[in-house]
Amino acid sequence: MHVVGVSGSLQARSNTGAVLASVADLVTLRADIGAPPGAAVATAPTFEVFGGIEELPHFNPDRDVDPPHPAVGAWRSALAAADAVVIATPEYAHGYPGALKDALDWIVGSGELVDTPVLLVTASGSGGVRAAQALGPVIEVIAGQLVGPISIWGVAPKVTDGRLTDPDDLDALASAVELLLSLAAAPSV
Numbered sequence: 348m349h350v351v352g353v354s355g356s357l358q359a360r361s362n363t364g365a366v367l368a369s370v371a372d373l374v375t376l377r378a379d380i381g382a383p384p385g386a387a388v389a390t391a392p393t394f395e396v397f398g399g400i401e402e403l404p405h406f407n408p409d410r411d412v413d414p415p416h417p418a419v420g421a422w423r424s425a426l427a428a429a430d431a432v433v434i435a436t437p438e439y440a441h442g443y444p445g446a447l448k449d450a451l452d453w454i455v456g457s458g459e460l461v462d463t464p465v466l467l468v469t470a471s472g473s474g475g476v477r478a479a480q481a482l483g484p485v486i487e488v489i490a491g492q493l494v495g496p497i498s499i500w501g502v503a504p505k506v507t508d509g510r511l512t513d514p515d516d517l518d519a520l521a522s523a524v525e526l527l528l529s530l531a532a533a534p535s536v
């Protein structure tokens with residue numbers, strides 16, 4: 348099982364990045380939950396953060412050519428290799444960051460997420476609920492299933508040492524991760 352995470356924030360010191368790191372912890376620890384003693388570590392899901400959306404050109408159908416721009420190719424390859432995806436984003440101006448919209452537009456036609464479950468997490472002072480309202484339908488139209496959204500309210504003081512610390516938020520994320528991974532493991536119909 349391979350999970351790819353992507354952040355809508357391009358900031359180096361990012362609350363969203365910390366939330367994504369905590370989701371990665373939940374994904375990679377999850378193999379231990381209920382696993383028989385001594386189970387092979389090889390069964391643990393892997394989690395990779397795709398950090399390349401800043402390198403993507405603005406989406407332009409005229410530039411959607413074969414072979415694709417190298418950054419577009421890298422983005423599509425990363426998603427094609429994913430059994431499940433986690434999109435975490437801050438709210439920007441009651442929406443979500445344009446870089447993330449561009450990234451998603453690059454895969455509308457190529458369809459890498461068509462059969463892939465996607466967990467949406469928003470993290471902002473306001474929880475990013477308006478970002479989730481805008482982004483949820485986008486994910487529903489390009490991906491297999493939408494899990495969440497989970498909204499992290501007042502995120503900044505909840506982050507310590509690059510991780511989310513709020514136990515209620517972590518519980519909500521753990522449940523969402525459980526659902527995401529079970530959808531990814533289910534045979535497609």
Ligand SMILES: Cc1cc2nc3c(=O)[nH]c(=O)nc-3n(C[C@H](O)[C@H](O)[C@H](O)COP(=O)(O)O)c2cc1C
Pocket residue numbers: 356357358360361362363364437438439440441442470471472473474475502503
């Ligand atoms: C341009 C801009 C617009 C923002 N607009 C909103 C907003 O509409 N609602 C909100 O709750 N926070 C808003 N914020 C605050 C960010 O969502 C918040 O600082 C978030 O934690 C930033 O994420 P990051 O640390 O992962 O980069 C805005 C921040 C910026 C830079």
